[in-house]
Each structure stands twice: as structure tokens, then as C-alpha cells.
Amino acid sequence: MAMLTRLTSNGTTTVTPGSPKGLQRFQNYLTAFLWPGTSSSHRQQRKSSTQLDAIDCFTNELVNRKTQKWEELRDNLMKPVAEDKGASNFGQNVGLMSKGMVNDLKQLRSPQLGLDIRSLSQPQLDNLLLATLEIKNKVDFLYLIRQCVRWQQLPCNEVLISCLKYLSGLGRLQQLESLAETCRQVEHPFASIYADLAPFKAIALWHNGNADVALMTLHRGYGGSLNSEEGRRMIRTAFRTIAEETLAQKSEAVLISLMEVARAIHREHKDIFVVACVWKQCFASTWFSDQKSAEELFEQHQELQQLVERRASPLCSSFLSRHNVDAVHRLIEVFLQHKQRVACSSCLSLLFNYQYLRKDLRACAEIVKSCSELEMPLNELQNEQFLSLFLDRSDPFETGNGNGNNRNVANKYKPKSFQYKF
Known part of the structure; x- marks a missing residue:
């Protein structure tokens, strides 16, 4: 076997190819001689391989x-x-x-x-x-x-209603569409009662931000939902919810669409409820533009005027429960303007009770004065309450400590009629 030699400082030294170190050097020299540049390529391949790994x-x-x-x-x-x-x-x-x-x-x-x-x-x-x-x-x-x-x-009707409300709150329109199709296929009564689940679809669309499509869905399904009491209640609830949230978000564009849909539903189905929903939310708003919209609706629809007059007490109580005294004042002005005296007297009575519970003597005195000028007297109890407040005494009908003193006070201050001069 041929021997490889290399020079060192001491002279010539032989290296046997069979040794590991010598064999490695021999292979490197041979590779470099036969394929120049292969060692660098090999290093690049190894580097590329590392990157790929x-x-x-x-x-x-x-x-x-x-x-x-x-x-x-x-x-x-x-x-x-x-x-x-x-x-x-x-x-x-x-x-x-x-x-x-x-x-x-x-x-x-x-x-x-x-x-x-x-x-x-x-x-x-x-x-x-x-x-x-x-x-x-x-x-x-x-x-x-x-x-x-x-x-x-499908589950029972009561559970299905809960599921539909939950899905509409989540905005899951696809699941509602699938359930509507299932109700049609199995001939479930909800398919006709709720007009292919129109109220729930509308709320889901509303939560997803598709206001116009939601109102269109309500409009299409309104007629079919009026065939049953439950369907009418659900479609009205959906419409009232959208109306309340529209005014809460102060969306002028959506309010215009809402009023158009309400007018269209009233023309087609003679249902003043949707117009009343929009009117109430606009009337209670603090924005002047909304109040003007409410005024226009009230002047355009005589049925709305009659409905508001019939529901004067609940409407006034609703405003006062939210401490919206300004809306009550404007409501009284509307009733006076349209000569609806019974409704006006009812609102004045409720407003007096509200201010009396707040012990607001000035407000109570103004109400008493207005009632006197309008010839709409308060009842005897309210007259006594005002006199008690005016004299800075406790409520004559207030329950005391059980010794009967309050009853004596009540008997002492119990005149039959009052006439105030301001």
C-alpha cells in the first residue's frame, strides 16, 4: 500500500491512510482535486438544510x-x-x-x-x-x-321560545334560518304564528348591525304575525325594542327608515301601535329634532291622538318613573292644545303626587295654581297634602306611632274644599 508523506519541522513523517485522521485528510484532498468547489457547496447545502429543518x-x-x-x-x-x-x-x-x-x-x-x-x-x-x-x-x-x-x-314550545330569544340575542341568523326551515318541514305551528320567525330574525339582524334589513324583515313578517295574539305580541315587542335602541343610539338615518316602515305598516294593516312606538321614543327624547318628529306624527295621525289620550295615565307614569318631568310638561301642553281636558287633568294629578313625594313645595304650588286657572281642581286628599306641606307638617294620613295623634291631626285639617288665590 502506498504511503503518504508530509514535511514537518523535524523532517519527513509518514501517515498511514488507514488511520482516521489521515484517511479524512486524504478524502478531503481527493474531493477537492476531482471536484473543485464541492466543499463550499457542501457547506451551503448543509446550511440550507439547517434552514429548511x-x-x-x-x-x-x-x-x-x-x-x-x-x-x-x-x-x-x-x-x-x-x-x-x-x-x-x-x-x-x-x-x-x-x-x-x-x-x-x-x-x-x-x-x-x-x-x-x-x-x-x-x-x-x-x-x-x-x-x-x-x-x-x-x-x-x-x-x-x-x-x-x-x-x-324540536323541543316543546316554551323551551323553543327561550332558544329563539337566546339565538336572536347572539345574532345567530344562520341557526334561526335553519330552525325556521325545520318548522316549515315538520309543520310546526311557530312557522305560521311567527311568520317564519320574523321577529327573532329581525332582532338578530339588528344586533349584527343590519338595520335596514332588520326593518325590512319586520315589515314583511308583520302581516303574518297579526293572525294570532302571540304573534302580534312578539312582532310588536321586536319593533319596540328596535325603536328604543334606535333613539338610544341617536341614529338619524335609522330613525327616518323606522318612521317610514311604521307609516307603511299603518297604511297596510291599520295598526297604529308601531307609529305610537316611534312617537313615544321621539317625544321622550331630549333632542329637539326627535321632539319635532314626534310633533309631526301626532299632527298627522288622529288615531295616535286618540290612543295617547286613552293611555294618558300610563304614559305619564312611564315618564315620571324615569324622572322625565320635562316630557310630562310637554305632554300636558299637547293635551291642552288639543282640548283633551280629562287626559290633562290626569297628568296634573300624577305630577302633583310625584312632586309631593319629593317635598317640592314650589312645584306643588305651581301645579295647584295651574289647576285653579284651568278649572281642573285636585282631589281632597291632594289639597290636604298641599296644605300639610305648606304648613311644614307631616302627611295627615301618614301612619304614626300608634297613639292616634296623627288621626287627630287628620281630623283637624280636613276641610271639604279649598280655594287658593295667587
């Missing part, structure tokens, strides 16, 4: 994270409550649910059932849906809704 590791890590997240979500749905670490917390969240309802929910999460509602009875399905609604378990609730649509198995 790093990218692969990063990609694999992302995939593993997504897989792990999905596995955790699926495990949360499938594992039994008894084996869950938060089983005690679950029991606390459930609260006062019946034992049977808790057992049904445990059965739902068990792998043996496989989350298939076909093996559940009607009461079990009702209990499961109510349980998920009570603890606001959106994941399980939406899964159950998908199962109901898939197998066309």
Missing part, C-alpha cells in the same frame, strides 16, 4: 398547536362531568337545576351517548337545552341546536 419545525409546531387546541375543545364536549377537574364548579354554576336535569347534562357529555339527541326523550331534550341556557354554555347549546335541525327534533 428550522422552517419544518416551526410549521410542525403550529400544526401541533392547532391540533392540540381542537383536541381540548373536543375533550371538553365529550368527557364526562365526573372526570372533569371542574366538576364542582359546574355543579355550582348549574345552581338550582333539578337533579334530573343535571343527570341529563352529564349524559350528554358522556362518550357513550356520542352527543346524539336521537336517543333522548322529549323531556330530556328540553332539560338539556334549558340547562345550557341557564349556565350560558354556548358551545353545547349550539351543538344541540344543530342536532335538532339535523334530525328535525
Whole structure:
């Protein structure tokens, strides 16, 4: 075998190719002689390979994270409550649910059932849906809704109403559309009572920011919902909710669309309720433009004038419960302008009671003066209350300490009639 030699400081030294170090040098020299530049290419390939390995590791890590997240979500749905670490917390969240309802929910999460509602009875399905609604378990609730649509198995009417309200609050239009289709296929009465679930769809669209489509949905479904008392109540509730939120958000464009839809519904179905809803919200508003809109509606619709006159007391009480005294003053002016004296007298009486409870002598004196000028006298009790407040005494009909002193005061200050001169 040929020997390789190399010169050192001491002279010539022989290196045997069979030694590891010598063999490595021999291979490097041979490679460099036969394929120049190969060593640098090899280094570049190794560098590129290292970079590719790093990218692969990063990609694999992302995939593993997504897989792990999905596995955790699926495990949360499938594992039994008894084996869950938060089983005690679950029991606390459930609260006062019946034992049977808790057992049904445990059965739902068990792998043996496989989350298939076909093996559940009607009461079990009702209990499961109510349980998920009570603890606001959106994941399980939406899964159950998908199962109901898939197998066309619906809960009882009361539970279904709760589910529809919850879905509309979440803005889940797709699930509402699927349930509406299921109701039509199984000929469920809700398909006709609620006009293909128009009130719930409208609220869902409203929460999603589609105001015009929501109002269009209400308009289309209004006529079909008037066929039953329950349908009429639900469609009116949806319209009133949108009207209240429109004024709360101070949306001028949506208010114009709302007024147009209200007028259209009144023309087509002779229902003044929707116009009254818009009028009330505009009338109670602190914005001058809204108040002008209310004035226009009141002048244009005689039916609205009659409705407001009939409901003067509840309307005035509603304003006072929100401490909107300015709206009550304007309401009294409207009644005086249209010569609705009975309604005006009722509002003055309620306003006096409100100011008397606040012990506002000046406001009470102004009301008494107005009643005297308008020849709308207050009742005897209110006259006595005003006199008691004026004399800075306690309420003559107020319950005392049981010794009868207050009763004597009441008898002492109990004139039959009053006539004030201001």
C-alpha cells in the first residue's frame, strides 16, 4: 500500500491512510482535486438544510398547536362531568337545576351517548337545552341546536321560545334560518304564528348591525304575525325594542327608515301601535329634532291622538318613573292644545303626587295654581297634602306611632274644599 508523506519541522513523517485522521485528510484532498468547489457547496447545502429543518419545525409546531387546541375543545364536549377537574364548579354554576336535569347534562357529555339527541326523550331534550341556557354554555347549546335541525327534533314550545330569544340575542341568523326551515318541514305551528320567525330574525339582524334589513324583515313578517295574539305580541315587542335602541343610539338615518316602515305598516294593516312606538321614543327624547318628529306624527295621525289620550295615565307614569318631568310638561301642553281636558287633568294629578313625594313645595304650588286657572281642581286628599306641606307638617294620613295623634291631626285639617288665590 502506498504511503503518504508530509514535511514537518523535524523532517519527513509518514501517515498511514488507514488511520482516521489521515484517511479524512486524504478524502478531503481527493474531493477537492476531482471536484473543485464541492466543499463550499457542501457547506451551503448543509446550511440550507439547517434552514429548511428550522422552517419544518416551526410549521410542525403550529400544526401541533392547532391540533392540540381542537383536541381540548373536543375533550371538553365529550368527557364526562365526573372526570372533569371542574366538576364542582359546574355543579355550582348549574345552581338550582333539578337533579334530573343535571343527570341529563352529564349524559350528554358522556362518550357513550356520542352527543346524539336521537336517543333522548322529549323531556330530556328540553332539560338539556334549558340547562345550557341557564349556565350560558354556548358551545353545547349550539351543538344541540344543530342536532335538532339535523334530525328535525324540536323541543316543546316554551323551551323553543327561550332558544329563539337566546339565538336572536347572539345574532345567530344562520341557526334561526335553519330552525325556521325545520318548522316549515315538520309543520310546526311557530312557522305560521311567527311568520317564519320574523321577529327573532329581525332582532338578530339588528344586533349584527343590519338595520335596514332588520326593518325590512319586520315589515314583511308583520302581516303574518297579526293572525294570532302571540304573534302580534312578539312582532310588536321586536319593533319596540328596535325603536328604543334606535333613539338610544341617536341614529338619524335609522330613525327616518323606522318612521317610514311604521307609516307603511299603518297604511297596510291599520295598526297604529308601531307609529305610537316611534312617537313615544321621539317625544321622550331630549333632542329637539326627535321632539319635532314626534310633533309631526301626532299632527298627522288622529288615531295616535286618540290612543295617547286613552293611555294618558300610563304614559305619564312611564315618564315620571324615569324622572322625565320635562316630557310630562310637554305632554300636558299637547293635551291642552288639543282640548283633551280629562287626559290633562290626569297628568296634573300624577305630577302633583310625584312632586309631593319629593317635598317640592314650589312645584306643588305651581301645579295647584295651574289647576285653579284651568278649572281642573285636585282631589281632597291632594289639597290636604298641599296644605300639610305648606304648613311644614307631616302627611295627615301618614301612619304614626300608634297613639292616634296623627288621626287627630287628620281630623283637624280636613276641610271639604279649598280655594287658593295667587
